[in-house]
Amino acid sequence: MLNHDPLQRVLYIDLTRRSFRIEHRPDLFERYLGGAGVASALLLEECPEGADPLEPENPIIFAVGPLVGLFPMASKTVAMFKSPHTGNLGESHAGGRSAVSIRMAGYGAIVIKGASDIPVYLTIFNDKVQFHDGRALWGMRSDFAARATREKESGSGMRTIMRIGLAGERLVSYACVITETYRHFGRLGLGAVFGSKKLKAIVISGKSSLPVVDRKTYKKAYNDIFQQLLTKPSLKKYHDLGTSLNILPLNKICALPTRNLQKACFEQAEEISGEHLAENYLGRRIACTHCPIACIHLAALREPYKDEPYFYKTTFISYDYELIYALGTMLGIGNSRGLMYLLNEVEILGLDAISTGVVLAWVTEAFQKGLITEKETMGLKPAWGDYETYVEIMKKIVLQPNEFYQAVAKGAEYASELYGGKEFALAFGKNEMPGYHTGYGGHLTFLTGARHSHLDSAGYSFDQKFLGKEVPPPEDYANHLFAEESYRQIISSLVICFFARGVYNYPTIERLLKIAGFDFSEESLKGLGEEILKQKYRFKFREGFSLDQLRIPKRILETISPHGRLQEEFIRKAIAAYKRLLS
Template sequence: MNDTLSNILHIDLSRKRFWTEDRNELFNEMIGGSGVAINLLEQECPKGIDPLAPENPIILAVGPLTGLYPIASKTVAMFKSPLTGNLGESHCGGRSAVAIRFAGYGAIIIKGASETPVYLSIHGDKVRFRDASVIWNMANSYTVGRILREKESGSGIRSIMRIGRAGENQVSYASVVTETYRHFGRLGLGAVFGSKQLKALVISGKKNIPVSDMKGYRETYKEIFKLLSTAEMRKYHELGTSMNIIPLNKLGALPAKNLQTSKFENAEAISGETFEKNFLGRRVSCAHCPVACIHLAALREAYESEPYFYKTEMISYDYELIYALGSMLGITSPQALLKLMDEVEILGLDAMSTGVALAWATEAQQKEIITTKETNGLKLKWNDEESYSKAINYIAAQVNEFYKTLGKGVTYASSKYGGKEFALAFGGNEMPGYHTGPATHLGFLIGSRHSHLDGAGYSIDQKALAKNSKPSATEIIDKLIEEEAWRQILSSLVICFFARGIYKPELISKAFKPIGKEFTEEQLKTIGLRILKQKYRFKKREGFSLKNLEIPERIFQTETPSGKLSKEIFNEGLKIAELKLTSI
């Protein structure tokens, strides 16, 4: 049997047709995941299109090691982002990657738009377009998952990707939810699904992957598996990413109240430790990953109308959600925070963009840039869980002009109402939870996804702090680009970034051998740079320039652990990045 990785499934939602295409050369050259997806995006996405137009392709790609080795379990989605109007890339775990791989595909391209709500049912070679009218406009994304679980086969091995109301209403930062607790969160894939009237995608399969050297494969597998049970990985299983709340707050790097401050007085109450002690109900894993970093809190709630009646919700929490919906909004109660997280999950929004948007709106209302006329009667203020819960629903439902505007992100909202200086977005994408120093913000600015995960600037800042050193703009930019280029290899192999310390170049080369593929460390690094360069080529094609990037004034006003940021390092850094990124 041949490896089916190079099979690409094309789906045309307008004509309800599908076909497969073999792109062996593309997978051989660009590996998979991000590398393959950026090539397909360049080919499939016409220049200058509206991200919500039928022509915008949704590309989902997995990698050669998916299903073969542990933790190569991410699916890379690429599309033109409705939030930034530029490169959209989002990674998701759950069962998504393994299911796509075992269904017999390396990538899926979805184009066109359906005239009526539809969901895709893909089980191996069988692809069906199914009427989704009944589940369209359903209030709760959990319910949609439950219904599809009953309706579809493949229990245990399938992935169910779906959107909520936010995606249906094309909120620019709507997410796609998979297996209830994992997401294509950032940059608005949910809105692209919604624009195509694509409610969900169910996929499963049982195709084996041929291995030329079984003995070598088993040995290498064993070695990798062992490395994944070391302390370096266990931290993600124990407290999980929320372990960072207390140390980052101590450092003075945890953005709070729209980054009016970088220390949150109630951090302890919403810390990983608090959640573990009082709420942690279960930890689960993505398919083919022994780490199990997904932390689910059990929240018991009484029904007000019905005595002795309770429900227990399981709610997924992580560092970024605690930051965006917690400290950024001044939320001091862990229960209140969990409810906001749940609301975001139910409606299918990106938690980070939603939190930052609400933080901006709160400050805008404080400063009387907007009034209750805009907010639909709400008086947004820090720690006011009830108002925030309503506002989240107003965004998803797009109830009035203001929420329609806010649903396009803070860059857009502030261009209309004012308050740019405290609109915390970089390249159009709302800020992640790190105010660690210059590298993190330079990373948000120059990263191809404007994400903390692109070049991990927060790590550069923290290492510098530990060594009491002040890296120059050149040093920071070099490190960011080097890291982002290498991460292109990880995301082409769709290895979770949590395992970046395990899957070093040497180990990756070794993992390839039993499947008859050879990549040297040098080759991998060259391909990584090439992918990054291609992403920038796409970004430029769509009008991106490092020269006209806006930097919110707020980041210069609020202390970082190394003091206030200097503008010079940003001016210099962006100039250097411009030179380097055009010359790589």
């Protein structure tokens, strides 16, 4: 890497002692690039074996990469921590202004350890790191806390404001961290780790210049990438409709989990499709910093106040495919306004939308089957499509007024252990299911992906290559998913948005890294991808994860997928093959 590249600076913050230090760690970045690679190395360094995720010893690690600030769509921040939701590897990615702000503040990674005795928020303005009294923000809605911080602190336009809502404060194990209002470190409970440290918000900002090896080559390469990004049809779709463009196609092939995956197509999908939302509600598009696509779609919801005629409020609500699935089809919500109430509430409380929807779906089915009653729900009667009741349940999940809600606040896996209904508790590696019942590939990704996210190896996409055809053998699934997950380690170590992966292939990455002063051949990048994946798995195994003991929810074997009824034996064989590839 180049001598003066601020990427090599790692900021270590100790919340207990309210102190910080900066270390130069070129070793980390020269070996692992940044993002997922550097963060997983730091996690192994910083997180003691067997650490309690909600104790001060659990580190929060943010990492960005060398192409941030240099090339478009290198715009993500990788967060790593031990997950309070799964008790294992916690990894979550978010965009917004986060990555560029961290890089411009002069850091490649930030490590936060310890815990404050009183609520605090942090500001990081280049080398000025300050701890502020956060007591006035504690208990505040995520959006109001952001507004207060935004108005009090400087750096407008150049800053990221990460914050939690009440869910994080109350340690709901799937609480998220919100950044720039509409982007999230959603999965695996980073919000609860913030909450356990009494950390309400972090503001990061700075102005830097970044060195390159050769100025002319840099400008030329930039233009080349920029043109490719603008002309890719797949990216145009994300600009037009956003990720919600996938609702109708997935519904058409019956791969869209509905009513806790009792079915895989939804009769009211049209009403909550990307097309319907764009035509009726789309109020604004926004982009992450340095992204020409602008896939973030905001619905403008105009609602009348009930106590006064002609008095309205307009709320901007972001929607994406996964949210429409989790809080829409999974709950039988075919009313677009009802869906938006749920999206808004999840945002205000600071919950992970996917886990919340899947948990609510389990609650509904458990209630219908009599595993839980109004005694547990405190008089609420969850029913498909009843969004008003779902909003009330969400609030109770956060406040946890009884043992039932305390259990539900730990996720579907945990609650089903206490109350039964495991066969329809849709959690994989204890993480709730993303919105794809496409076939073996989708579920194998949820099971074997290091963070049990659909994005780990995108098996749902592999499945769709074989529609109407015979599927390949289990070993082929394992080989494909392993290669994909390895490649994605490079993409997420460079913190490039996955949407841009078609442009950022290995040869392109090799060329761009040279401009930033990194010498990696295509072969060495491939090897590094595998190494990083294995490093993440090293942490998982250390903390007790086992591929042999993975629970496969029965429901996914019962509900017909586009590839017919799925066989457990096939899945087990593919998992065994994946395990061999990891060793």
